[in-house]
Amino acid sequence: MRLNQRASITLRLTVFFASASTVVLLLLGYLIAGAVEQHFVEQDMDVLTGKLDLTRHALLKVRSDQDLISIPQQLDDSLVGRHGLAVVVVAPDGQTMFATSGAEFPQALLERKIQADALHPVVWKTARNTPFRGIATLAETGIKDASPAIVAVATDISHHEHFMNSFRVTLWSFVIVAALLTGFLGWVAVRRGLAPLQAIRQKAEGITAHKLDARLTLDWVPAELADLVDTLNAMLSRLEESFRRLSDFSSDLAHELRTPVSNLLTQTQVTLSRTRTPDEYRDVLVSNVEEFERLSRMIADMLFIAKADEGQIVPSREKMELEQVAADLIDFYRLIADEKGIALSSSGNGQIMGDSLMIRRAISNLLSNAIRHTESGGSVSVAIEPYDASRVSIVVTNSGATIPAIHLPRLFDRFYRADPSRHWEGTHSGLGLAIVKSIVQAHGGEVSVQSAAGNTSFIMVIPRVD
Structure with missing residues (x-):
């Protein structure tokens, strides 16, 4: 999320903390969910491979076609008490030798051409929307030169999926609540962490042109802001000195200009108070010229210094x-x-x-x-x-x-x-x-x-x- 450039530091850090914690919690939830799911897969595979080995062992004892007749009964006996477990045995000629009641296996799992990768578990749903996880493989019989049969074993994983759905709801609810809580706690932490900045702002608000001698204290400032406070205090010192010099300069300038202006005004008023001879007027004008020259030199000097302060004086070489x-x-x-x-x-x-x-x-x-x-x-x-x-x-x-x-x-x-x-x-x-x-x-x-x-x-x- 892109925040407005003028967004407060508190908002920025709060969003950052909430986003970071959400990402971490999501990754953690994904890993946990994956680990639990993998545990169920391994648990199911232990059961399925056990039954698969049992069925293969029974088929190895078959020596003749007569022995094949007893295979269904043997498998029924081995599956007593195993609810939700489905087994199917397909003879080499494609006939189903044995299948548990209600067993519905996908045709792709029973194709002989894919049996090389049969131990990779396959998940599907039956016509009644019951989820199963199953494996299939080729099983040799004891009959000489006979083609191997296809044995497929599957288990009902309804309770696993129900558990995982509840687990995911609980997990993601916790992630959302934890993200919101982390954002709130981050906001509280940031507000407390930025409290010294607020104190600095309040202290700075009290500094005016008449209180430039005020300084920010370092007693309550954290180490990270100490340099900032030192810099602000140094700036205030420079401002105080500059303001004092400007005030002195303004006062001195007014005082220096007042003298020649006052002289000009007084002398002119006295001269105009009565009629005078041309020579007397000439003397007054000569005196005024001297004052004007003094003012002109002062103004020229001030302009020169002002240009120098602005770096506009570039001397020739x-x-x-x-x-x-x-x-x-x-x-x-x-x-x-x-x-x-x-x-x-x-x-x-x-x-x-x-x-x-x-x-x-x-x-x-x-x-x-x-x-x-x-x-x-x-x-x-x-x-x-x-x-x-x-x-x-x-x-x-x-x-x-x-x-x-x-x-x-x-x-x-x-x-x-x-x-x-x-x-x-x-x-x-x-x-x-x-x-x-x-x-x-x-x-x-x-x-x-x-x-x-x-x-x-x-x-x-x-x-x-x-």
């Missing part, structure tokens, strides 16, 4: 000399660094196959971040060196306050800042490090940060891709 890239960026930031009294330097060299614009942007973001968080008199360095046989590391290090270890894993999150009370300065959008992470991952690399003893190092590890 070109040979890059990292030493030259670092030198060019050091020259670009040197004026800013000199104004703050910060020393810039680079060392090492290496080659990779990557997207030149993306790699430059990642190193530029790290340099900009390092200069912004380095006090006057500090230093910022870029070190390029082999990481292993197939990768190159780019390490941007700046001196300054050590970042607490608790903040290090989240520095590459969007809008995350180690000091929540500190707002992003100037035109900085708070997405620089997140963009660095997206670029490095798009190149198949990894990024990390270390901070200790007054030095903070951002490390990009990028495959060479020869």
Whole structure:
């Protein structure tokens, strides 16, 4: 039976148990019925072969035609008290020498040409619908050069068939009841076995966006479901972390967008509060352009990160000399660094196959971040060196306050800042490090940060891709 694909596990297993038990019971019933039937056949054959041997023995004592006359009486005497037993003896000339009262044998059993296989039992019914099982064979006489006679012996098997019919009814009734009982017990067992799944479902129903910290307990879970519960708990942990980050990101994004929008709105309202000169309007528009540029950069950065998260950023591959890239960026930031009294330097060299614009942007973001968080008199360095046989590391290090270890894993999150009370300065959008992470991952690399003893190092590890 084919079940609907949406059928419950309970129904599926119940049907499976009932079907399997029914098949087993049917096979068992068939074997038992066959064994009982074979027992009756063997029992009948013992009686028939005994009478057949007795008749053959009597025929061997016949020495003349006169002796044949006494054969019927001898056979009648041997069959006294044997109810339901039929015997027939057919002479070589086809005449019936002896036959019990009411004996009805099929003609095929008495044909001389089939006597080679005569001991194979044959079952038939008489004109009165009485079932018989019989055998026949050739029997030699003591008369010299005489053809053998045909001896057939049969027994009434009515009581056997009656017993077998009752036995089959009882047996198949038991099989049906046992199959139904097994199905019911299977249903009970499956319901109890699946109870932990129901408990897991009920527990999961209570987990909402406001209760993502809830976890499934392993105390009452069977060993087979322990891995499932562990997987669900791990999924809940990931969902909780993702939801928290999404919530933080939404809050930070709203906060970051509120500032330039508020500035634009306030400045525009003040400007429109009275008539102003063309120069004053021009100054307001210039200020608005700066805010619009900040919003534009933030939106562009967000789109870049969103595409990177979806795997839509596919960097081009070109040979890059990292030493030259670092030198060019050091020259670009040197004026800013000199104004703050910060020393810039680079060392090492290496080659990779990557997207030149993306790699430059990642190193530029790290340099900009390092200069912004380095006090006057500090230093910022870029070190390029082999990481292993197939990768190159780019390490941007700046001196300054050590970042607490608790903040290090989240520095590459969007809008995350180690000091929540500190707002992003100037035109900085708070997405620089997140963009660095997206670029490095798009190149198949990894990024990390270390901070200790007054030095903070951002490390990009990028495959060479020869």
